[in-house]
Each structure stands twice: as structure tokens, then as C-alpha cells.
Amino acid sequence: MAGFERGEQRALARAISRCESGAGEPLIRALFQRAGRAMTIGLTGPPGVGKSTLTASLVTLLRRLGKTVGVIAVDPSSPFSRGALLGDRIRFGEHFVDDGVFIRSMASRGHLGGVAGATADAVTLMDAFGYDVVLIETVGVGQSEIEIAEVADTILVALQPGSGDTVQTLKAGILEIADVFVVNKRDHPMALQLERELRSMLELLDHDGWVPKLVATQALDGTGVDALWAAAVEHAAYLRASGEIVRKRRAAYEHRVRALALGALEPRVDGAVAALPDGPDPYAAAREVVKAL
Amino acid sequence: MAGFERGEQRALARAISRCESGAGEPLIRALFQRAGRAMTIGLTGPPGVGKSTLTASLVTLLRRLGKTVGVIAVDPSSPFSRGALLGDRIRFGEHFVDDGVFIRSMASRGHLGGVAGATADAVTLMDAFGYDVVLIETVGVGQSEIEIAEVADTILVALQPGSGDTVQTLKAGILEIADVFVVNKRDHPMALQLERELRSMLELLDHDGWVPKLVATQALDGTGVDALWAAAVEHAAYLRASGEIVRKRRAAYEHRVRALALGALEPRVDGAVAALPDGPDPYAAAREVVKAL
Numbered sequence: 001m002a003g004f005e006r007g008e009q010r011a012l013a014r015a016i017s018r019c020e021s022g023a024g025e026p027l028i029r030a031l032f033q034r035a036g037r038a039m040t041i042g043l044t045g046p047p048g049v050g051k052s053t054l055t056a057s058l059v060t061l062l063r064r065l066g067k068t069v070g071v072i073a074v075d076p077s078s079p080f081s082r083g084a085l086l087g088d089r090i091r092f093g094e095h096f097v098d099d100g101v102f103i104r105s106m107a108s109r110g111h112l113g114g115v116a117g118a119t120a121d122a123v124t125l126m127d128a129f130g131y132d133v134v135l136i137e138t139v140g141v142g143q144s145e146i147e148i149a150e151v152a153d154t155i156l157v158a159l160q161p162g163s164g165d166t167v168q169t170l171k172a173g174i175l176e177i178a179d180v181f182v183v184n185k186r187d188h189p190m191a192l193q194l195e196r197e198l199r200s201m202l203e204l205l206d207h208d209g210w211v212p213k214l215v216a217t218q219a220l221d222g223t224g225v226d227a228l229w230a231a232a233v234e235h236a237a238y239l240r241a242s243g244e245i246v247r248k249r250r251a252a253y254e255h256r257v258r259a260l261a262l263g264a265l266e267p268r269v270d271g272a273v274a275a276l277p278d279g280p281d282p283y284a285a286a287r288e289v290v291k292a293l
Numbered sequence: 294m295a296g297f298e299r300g301e302q303r304a305l306a307r308a309i310s311r312c313e314s315g316a317g318e319p320l321i322r323a324l325f326q327r328a329g330r331a332m333t334i335g336l337t338g339p340p341g342v343g344k345s346t347l348t349a350s351l352v353t354l355l356r357r358l359g360k361t362v363g364v365i366a367v368d369p370s371s372p373f374s375r376g377a378l379l380g381d382r383i384r385f386g387e388h389f390v391d392d393g394v395f396i397r398s399m400a401s402r403g404h405l406g407g408v409a410g411a412t413a414d415a416v417t418l419m420d421a422f423g424y425d426v427v428l429i430e431t432v433g434v435g436q437s438e439i440e441i442a443e444v445a446d447t448i449l450v451a452l453q454p455g456s457g458d459t460v461q462t463l464k465a466g467i468l469e470i471a472d473v474f475v476v477n478k479r480d481h482p483m484a485l486q487l488e489r490e491l492r493s494m495l496e497l498l499d500h501d502g503w504v505p506k507l508v509a510t511q512a513l514d515g516t517g518v519d520a521l522w523a524a525a526v527e528h529a530a531y532l533r534a535s536g537e538i539v540r541k542r543r544a545a546y547e548h549r550v551r552a553l554a555l556g557a558l559e560p561r562v563d564g565a566v567a568a569l570p571d572g573p574d575p576y577a578a579a580r581e582v583v584k585a586l
Contacts, residue, residue, distance in 0.1 A: 025576045028576055029574045029577060032575070033574070250571065253571070253575065253578075254566045254569070257569065257575050257578040258563065258566050260578075261562050261565075261579040261583055263579075264579060264580075264583050265555075265558055265586075269551055269554050273550050273551050273554065278543065281321055281322045281325030282321065282325070282413070282546065282549045282550050282553055283322055283553060285546075285553075287557075289550060290554050290557050293558075
């Protein structure tokens with residue numbers, strides 16, 4: 001903790017590792033009240049859409065604006081997650097020796113509290129450590145793109161032209177969680193068509209309050225990344241002005257507590273179930289188990 | 294219950310509906326001790342492999358052998374599940390007016406105890422009702438093919454030649470739960486290759502006890518269905534002779550009780566979480582929630 005207090009990145013890294021191994025409780029208990037100041041941004045989308053490049057471009061922009069950034073990559077296909085530091089150094093050049101940037105990959109399977117549990121802990125730690133912005137990159141497959149909405153205030157959903165992404169998006173329920181849509185690879189011949197499709201889908205939705213923004217980027221050369229950042233800032237301002245931030249953070253808090261509580265109950269249920277005699281019907285037995293807790 | 298006691302199929306149908314709607318507890322409590330006599334068989338495999346046709350052929354054979362059969366279709370793609378009775382009548386002809394056969398489709402989303410909960414209840418009811426054999430048909434996608442192993446003593450896994458099914462099977466973990474492999478559409482040009490692949494995969498596995506059987510069928514004309522039934526009977530005899538049946542049913546029982554207990558705890562956890570004040574860190578809050586139960 002002393003290293004953490006002194007702002008040493010290695011202490012932060014160790015703290016996150018403890019959360020990943022399921023031993024983060026004392027750290028979170030000590031630091032939770034200090035968190036809540038950072039702007040938390042989730043970036044999700046299908047593999048290959050360029051999420052890591054977008055992340056790198058955003059980090060470059062934020063550093064230029066004088067903001068410090070913590071990055072969490074939960075995406076198993078992310079180069080950060082594979083520890084492929086050599087490749088990242090080329091792209092991240094300056095950031096790897098920059099104290100204002102901290103990049104961390106997370107296992108996509110968690111302990112107590114599930115996948116989101118350790119990620120939420122890492123966000124709390126980076127926030128308490130003092131980063132202005134915490135950016136969480138997750139691959140948009142299965143559950144994770146829904147869970148990201150429980151750990152970040154603002155969700156960016158990146159889509160790729162010519163990949164049939166819009167339909168996929170609707171299926172996965174990403175549409176409901178997106179605060180900003182990013183059409184990356186905007187020089188692609190299908191980019192305008194994807195933008196049109198997205199706009200007409202957005203018109204069909206019944207928005208009260210925030211209407212999702214649509215931004216086109218070319219993450220590789222940084223084109224449009226300033227507009228993406230502006231959209232994220234606008235959403236954060238909307239959350240505060242409308243008071244929506246309170247409802248949103250409360251829902252995230254409840255989600256997190258619920259996962260931790262169920263995670264703590266499961267082994268106790270298993271223990272009580274294993275101790276059951278044969279014989280009683282399953283419903284009677286389940287009542288016994290619940291009573292035994 | 295009086296109708297159930299008199300062996301009226303409509304009473305059985307109503308009882309299963311009550312379990313589906315989450316109100317089955319009194320029925321199961323009253324009837325659980327009467328169950329355990331039926332031979333329970335799960336049939337799973339990818340869509341299009343011919344599971345419904347296999348089921349129909351098995352039912353025909355079993356009726357010829359003088360056995361009564363209850364069928365549960367959890368497969369959402371099954372013609373039984375869609376209530377497509379017209380098509381079934383053509384195929385099931387005699388069975389639809391046969392008191393010795395009862396066919397029931399189940400919703401693939403369950404209440405308390407999850408998908409497997411209502412299915413397990415239906416198996417208990419059919420077993421207690423007196424059917425000699427209870428056959429559960431589920432599509433082999435996602436979780437369901439694993440859960441089927443918790444409600445049936447003997448698992449038949451149907452595969453289709455020329456569909457790349459073997460590799461898919463390995464991925465989905467079906468291999469571990471199969472007691473009998475069924476290569477359906479055995480006149481397909483790739484049937485022998487699929488059989489060879491399966492045999493070499495089976496040789497790689499370290500079996501102690503039961504070695505999965507491999508049977509080739511042509512469900513449409515009933516070819517090989519007698520051999521399939523013989524393999525299922527052999528497995529059932531093995532379970533009893535080895536005492537494995539005791540371990541297996543205990544595991545299924547614990548699985549069922551666990552799901553019911555967690556299902557009962559979840560709304561209580563949600564209630565306790567909603568009642569939390571803002572402020573305490575999530576771990577402290579989760580401890581409060583667990584304590585409040």
C-alpha cells in the first residue's frame with residue numbers, strides 16, 4: 001500500500017494481480033471511497049475492428065490534452081492481453097515509458113464476482129490511483145459486452161464497414177448499451193453504408209434522454225479520434241447534468257455487490273448440498289439448504 | 294392428482310405445465326418417492342441430424358417390445374416443440390392415439406432451477422406416472438447438452454456424416470457425456486469416415502469403466518435402431534452392475550437441489566442488495582447481503 005500511496009505503477013500492478021487472484025478485498029475496502037473521480041470509458045466491438053488501435057490513438061490524444069490514462073484490456077484477442085509487448089511498443093512507443101499511462105491486460109475468467117468482478121476491482125484501483133481516464137477494452141462477444149456497461153459510465157461500440165456488423169450488433173444487444181458508435185476504417189468503401197444503416201436503426205429506437213452519437217474514425221492515422229473523444233466528453237457531461245450518473249452508478253454498484261454475494265454463497269450452497277442425505281425430494285432438500293445458510 | 298393416480302394423460306400434461314410455470318413443488322414433493330424406476334435416456338446432437346426421426350423410430354421399436362414411453366422434447370427446433378402436430382401425426386401415426394406413449398415439448402427457458410429444472414420435474418412426473426422409458430430430446434448447442442447429463446442416466450449423442458460434427462463435438466464437450474454415439478444417415482457417403490474418426494477419438498480417451506458404444510442408424514427407415522436400443526440397454530445394465538447408477542443419480546440430485554437453492558436465493562439477494570444504502574465498498578456490502586439472509 002505504501003508504494004500505491006507514493007504513486008508507484010508497480011504497486012498498482014501488484015494490487016490488480018491480487019484482485020485477479022481473488023484476494024483483492026482488503027485493497028478495495030481500503031481504497032473504494034477514493035474512487036469515483038475518473039471518467040470511465042468502455043470500448044467494445046467484434047474482433048478485428050481495430051479496438052487496440054483505437055485505444056492507442058485515444059491514449060495519444062489524451063496525453064496531448066494532459067490527461068493521465070489507465071487502460072484495461074479484457075479482450076483475449078487484444079495484443080495487450082497476449083503480453084505481446086514487442087508489437088505494442090512499436091504502436092505505443094512513447095506511452096510505454098510514460099508515467100501518465102498504465103496498460104494492463106486482464107484474464108477473461110474471473111474469481112469471486114465473475115469476469116466483471118476483477119475488472120471492476122481494477123477500475124476502482126486505477127481510479128483511486130488517480131488516473132483521469134480509465135479505458136476498458138473488451139471484445140464484443142457473448143456476455144462481456146453487456147457486463148462492460150456495469151463497469152464503465154460511457155460505452156463506445158466500434159463497428160467495421162463491410163462486415164455485416166450492424167445486424168450482428170442488434171442480435172447481441174449491443175445497440176442498447178452503446179453511447180457512442182464508432183465506424184472505424186472510415187475509408188472503407190462500405191463505411192458510408194454502415195453509417196446510413198446505423199442512423200436508420202437509431203431513428204427506430206425510442207430514446208428519452210441521450211441519443212447515441214455516431215463517429216467515423218481512421219484509428220491507424222488518428223483521423224476522427226478527436227471527434228470520438230468529444231462525443232465521450234459530451235456523454236459524460238450529459239450523465240452529470242441529467243443526474244443519470246447517480247442511477248447508473250447505483251445500478252453498477254448493485255450489480256457488483258450481487259455478483260460478489262452470489263459468488264460467496266455458491267460454495268456454501270455446494271457444501272450444504274453435499275452434506276444432504278439421500279431421500280428427500282429436491283424441493284424439500286433445497287429448502288433445507290437455504291435454511292442451513 | 295386424482296386424474297394422475299388414475300393414469301390419465303391429461304392430468305400428466307397439466308402437472309408438467311404446472312412445473313413449467315414454476316408451481317410444480319407440491320407435485321414433485323408428493324410424487325418424488327415414486328420415481329426412479331424408469332429408464333431415462335437423453336438424446337442430443339446438432340440441429341438437422343435427425344433426432345426427432347430417431348425418437349420416432351425408438352418409440353415404434355419400444356412399443357413393439359411392449360414398453361411404454363414418455364418423450365420430452367427440449368429441442369426448440371424439434372417439430373414436437375413447435376406444436377407442429379400435423380407433421381408429427383404423419384410420422385407418429387399410431388402413437389398419437391396410443392396410451393402407451395406420451396409426447397411433450399418443453400420451453401427451453403425455465404423458472405426456478407433453470408432450463409434443467411422444469412425438465413427434471415417432467416422426467417420425475419413421467420417416471421412416477423409409470424412410463425417404462427423416458428426419452429429426453431435436446432439440441433446439442435450451448436449448455437443444454439451438458440445439462441441433459443444431469444437428468445438422464447444414459448446419453449445418446451447423434452452425429453451426422455459430412456457435417457464436420459466430430460470436431461464440433463470435441464469442442465462442445467459432448468464427447469465426455471456420450472454413452473452411445475449414433476451415426477445417423479448411415480447411407481451417407483461420409484458415414485464410414487465419421488465412424489472411423491469417432492473410433493480413433495474414442496481410442497485416445499482414457500476410459501475406466503464404460504467405453505462408449507458406436508451405432509450406425511438410418512432413422513428414416515428404422516435401420517440400426519434395434520442395435521441402438523441394445524446399446525442403451527447394455528449401458529443401463531452396466532450402470533446397475535457397477536453401482537455407477539448410485540453415484541450418477543446422487544450427482545444429478547445434487548445438481549438439481551443446487552439449482553433450486555440458488556434459484557430461491559437469487560431474489561432474496563436482489564432484495565437485500567436493493568435495500569443497501571450507498572456508500573460501503575462492494576465487498577463490505579456483499580458481506581452485509583450474505584449476513585442479511
